[in-house]
Amino acid sequence: MTLSIENRAALDFVLMLRRRWADTLYPRLCAQYEARFGDAMSGSPQLLATRVHDLAGYAGFAWLERGSQKMLWRAAKDAIESRNDGAGAVIRASTVEASTLELDPELDLPDWYTDWDIHLQPGGVWSSTVAADVYELGAKLVMQGDNDDYRFHRLFLETAIPPRQYRRIVDLGCGFGKSTWLLKKAYPRAEVVGVDFSEPCLRLAVRRANAQGLAIRFRQADAADTRLEAGTASLLTATMLVHELPLEVLSKLFEETARLLEPGGLLRILDFQFTGEPLRDLAMREHGLRNNEPFMPPMMAADTVGMARAVGLRNVRWTAFDERTAGRMPALHWPRRTEWHFPWAVLEAEKPV
Numbered sequence: 001m002t003l004s005i006e007n008r009a010a011l012d013f014v015l016m017l018r019r020r021w022a023d024t025l026y027p028r029l030c031a032q033y034e035a036r037f038g039d040a041m042s043g044s045p046q047l048l049a050t051r052v053h054d055l056a057g058y059a060g061f062a063w064l065e066r067g068s069q070k071m072l073w074r075a076a077k078d079a080i081e082s083r084n085d086g087a088g089a090v091i092r093a094s095t096v097e098a099s100t101l102e103l104d105p106e107l108d109l110p111d112w113y114t115d116w117d118i119h120l121q122p123g124g125v126w127s128s129t130v131a132a133d134v135y136e137l138g139a140k141l142v143m144q145g146d147n148d149d150y151r152f153h154r155l156f157l158e159t160a161i162p163p164r165q166y167r168r169i170v171d172l173g174c175g176f177g178k179s180t181w182l183l184k185k186a187y188p189r190a191e192v193v194g195v196d197f198s199e200p201c202l203r204l205a206v207r208r209a210n211a212q213g214l215a216i217r218f219r220q221a222d223a224a225d226t227r228l229e230a231g232t233a234s235l236l237t238a239t240m241l242v243h244e245l246p247l248e249v250l251s252k253l254f255e256e257t258a259r260l261l262e263p264g265g266l267l268r269i270l271d272f273q274f275t276g277e278p279l280r281d282l283a284m285r286e287h288g289l290r291n292n293e294p295f296m297p298p299m300m301a302a303d304t305v306g307m308a309r310a311v312g313l314r315n316v317r318w319t320a321f322d323e324r325t326a327g328r329m330p331a332l333h334w335p336r337r338t339e340w341h342f343p344w345a346v347l348e349a350e351k352p353v
């Protein structure tokens with residue numbers, strides 16, 4: 001996408017701020033904590049929070065997390081609204097009408113989904129066509145080069161999904177399709193279905209899939225109630241979905257995965273888990289609140305392994321995911337890093353044969 005100098009400068013500035021937040025402000029906060037309290041991180045989460053909130057670097061750290069995210073969406077929206085790259089024409093010229101869109105006119109989006117501007121994006125990802133375009137641009141930029149050409153999702157595909165002859169793959173909470181297109185590219189003979197609540201995102205997903213010549217079924221439905229045929233999915237994926245679900249919907253989602261999977265079918269969820277580093281985990285809990293992701297901390301604290309087992313799934317476990325190069329790690333243990341990073345993790349499970 002061609003950006004004006006002004007739009008480019010605004011986006012570059014926000015990204016620079018976010019980088020400094022992660023690689024300078026977060027380590028500084030950790031150093032201040034250590035200088036003041038030594039390694040006394042053994043108290044309750046409340047005690048830890050009180051101590052951290054009292055540190056000199058905390059106010060700037062906390063504000064910049066929320067403030068820079070708001071700036072990012074504003075800059076992304078400005079860029080989308082003033083774009084002039086003829087993208088529509090290019091896409092139309094190369095389009096193959098291969099993907100399909102199944103909309104549900106009866107679908108009532110639940111309040112828990114519409115009440116929050118998720119990730120602080122004004123209007124969420126569901127309220128308009130522009131919202132989907134802004135989300136697409138923001139989602140690419142926010143990974144700060146780590147997701148150029150969707151490398152992040154490719155790492156997930158290559159390291160967390162065993163290569164097999166999948167017959168049907170369902171990508172739950174597919175958004176505008178960046179997690180779904182790669183599945184179809186890797187498994188062209190599989191029927192690939194992307195499910196999401198957001199009509200604008202699904203429309204964008206179809207356009208982008210068609211432009212790449214990919215035949216994918218995009219379906220508007222609740223990921224926890226897809227109304228797809230039972231026992232037909234050989235692979236179910238859900239990337240960055242489960243932290244957006246209230247706990248009662250999360251348990252319904254696990255029931256739905258057990259219903260959808262065929263015997264021997266695999267479930268792979270890419271999301272977050274606590275690291276066991278108290279300060280990092282506190283920052284992550286507070287990130288959920290500061291970034292309008294209220295269901296994230298409860299999801300991370302929940303016994304998701306127990307939920308998956310309770311619906312009959314087996315070999316359930318979380319492993320860490322290193323988004324830089326390694327992807328799925330052998331255990332729930334991240335390489336040591338001083339900068340802020342998301343504690344990405346993969347939940348794997350299977351339906352018994």
Ligand SMILES: C[S@@+](CC[C@H](N)C(=O)[O-])C[C@H]1O[C@@H](n2cnc3c(N)ncnc32)[C@H](O)[C@@H]1O
Nearest residue numbers: 173174175179196197198221222223239240244
């Ligand atoms: C953070 S995005 C992730 C999109 C995509 N999987 C990816 O990795 O880029 C989460 C998506 O889940 C969708 N979503 C949230 N709750 C949902 C639900 N219960 N049913 C269907 N979609 C849902 C949102 O509309 C959004 O598109």
